[in-house]
Amino acid sequence: MFEDFLYLLRKNGLKVSLTEWMALMEGLEKNLHGASFTGFYHLCRCLLVKSEADFDRFDRCFLEYFKDVPFQQEVSQELMDWLNRPDVLNDYANYDEAAALRALGLSEEEIERMLKERMEEQNEEHNGGSYWVGTHGMSTFGNSGLAPKGIRVGGQSMYKRAFRVAGERKFRDFRRDNTLDTRQFQVALRKLRQFSGLVDLPPTEFDVDNTIKDTADNAGMLKVRYKRPRENTVKVLLLMDSGGSMDYYSQLCSALFQAVSKSGHFKDLRVYYFHNCVYGRLYKDPMLLSRDSVTTDWVLSNIATDWKIIFVGDAQMAPYELMGGYYGSGRSDGPQCGMDYLKLFRGRYPGCIWLNPSQRPQWGQYWSQTYDDIARLIPMFPLTVDGLEEGMKKLLAR
């Protein structure tokens, strides 16, 4: 009937299986959608989507596939309120559309991509201006604006130029590529475990189940059994960038820190701080006080190679802060720059990842250079739930 929809969903990363598809067919046969389009939407979502994190993705696929079917658009009140501003509907009579179009030179794909980016960044109302989603102004998004091409978000179709009304995505906040709270970090961190009953420990734990079983099998004559304790053998060294450009991400980093320190299921955990890049000293305190510090050499020689190393930092600094000799050890045989210290870590520890709360800088080479240099050396993951999970997998891979 509309099998293409199944493939569209699967193509967009929704793991819909045949079981669920058949259930949907059965549901339709039994008229569970109540012959209404909204009912059909809910039936599909109930059966095909199994996590609120995927609602948003589902909504987009649904829109794409069924867009020709007329139905009522749901747009959040908040966004509508920002955009519903009759007072800004001024007269733009003297506006030269053709010239503006040439000047912008954007294709539809580019505009869509920009809207996506903008939606991720914007968290307040904007009117006027040429960047944010809002009323007025030259922005390609929002309504009542002057931009010759664009995506209309809510409002009245004043100039009929919007080639697509972006449906308000109610469940945007639940997307898993968003950065999320402590609990979800904790769940991701739980993946970092290597349970092993093979730890070199004598069987000391009293095995209740087997004792009872064997005693019972033994017709009531007591037979005591012991087993080896099972425990997580993972040890974690967390190295966090502190201060400067990292201040923007302090809440996120503190969520990660809380999750790591509270999870309590690691065999051992140490946390040190650095600024920009690891140099000669590591600090025990985010204030980077030198009296609470240890030398990096000490850490390298005292932390065994089976520890998992997690760097957290935006990896964005001036190139000389990574490569410059000023930050070296001062010894001719020692590390000459920040990068050398990172190489020491990479060389010594097989399990080593970098979590980055920031996205790769888009403009100019200046800030992205160190980002790329570090990412080439140490596997880098975004500090999101998905990124953290990927990182944990990387740490556990042998």
Next chain:
Amino acid sequence: MKEFHGSQNYVADQELLQAVNIAMVLQKPLLIKGEPGTGKTMLAEAIAQALGKKLIIWNIKSTTKAQDGLYVYDVVQRLYDSQFGGKNVDNVEQYVKLGKLGEAFTDEEQVILLIDEIDKADLEFPNDLLWELDRMEFHIPETGRTVKANHRPVVIITSNAEKELPDAFLRRCVFHYIAFPDKELMAQIVRVHFPDLDDKLLTQVLEAFYKIRQLPQIKKKPSTSEIIDWIQALVHGGVDPKRVVKEVPYLGVLLKKNEDMDALRRTWR
């Protein structure tokens, strides 16, 4: 087949009602997720009440194993009996006690089975129940008996998303996410609990409540159960409706964290 339309004490939106009915018709377990305090557990009670069926609740804890829900074979009791005599130890049947799932299967009538907070248990827990929930039967090797459901129970499962559930398990469920109620629905919910509440107070309370929830600085957002408690406190204290938004009396009922209270005091003024 009876349909569920909400009950006297439970206000549900259209989507939720549809999800419940889909699950019942397709005979699949209904998996309910949602913010704490959105009435996930209450839902099962409401369904049971509305359909006039018995409710069996299986509360999951971190130590719960799938086996516990099926049956427990009380070896220790048998051991005692064998040593001290008295009972006929050869009859294994008397040492097998059915768990909640077993109870739901063997009941004479169709029951509602609530598996509450399934994510509390071990990661593998849901996988261990796949067969039993699919086929609605299980085997007891100790006695050689197969317990088969007389009437397929309506299974409701709640989760707080502490752990991810395995795909194989999810594939068999109907999923519904209870979104936080909007003002209108919340007014209805409050009305159910306080039928004689003063209209003025209700509007003021809702305004203050949603204003607080919208503050990004608040980490633990107050939920439905908190607004109910708050109204109770306001009514009991005889607070003038005009003071509600301005002063937010009995703030401690709504916000449970020190940081949140401070954040509110800072931004409210």
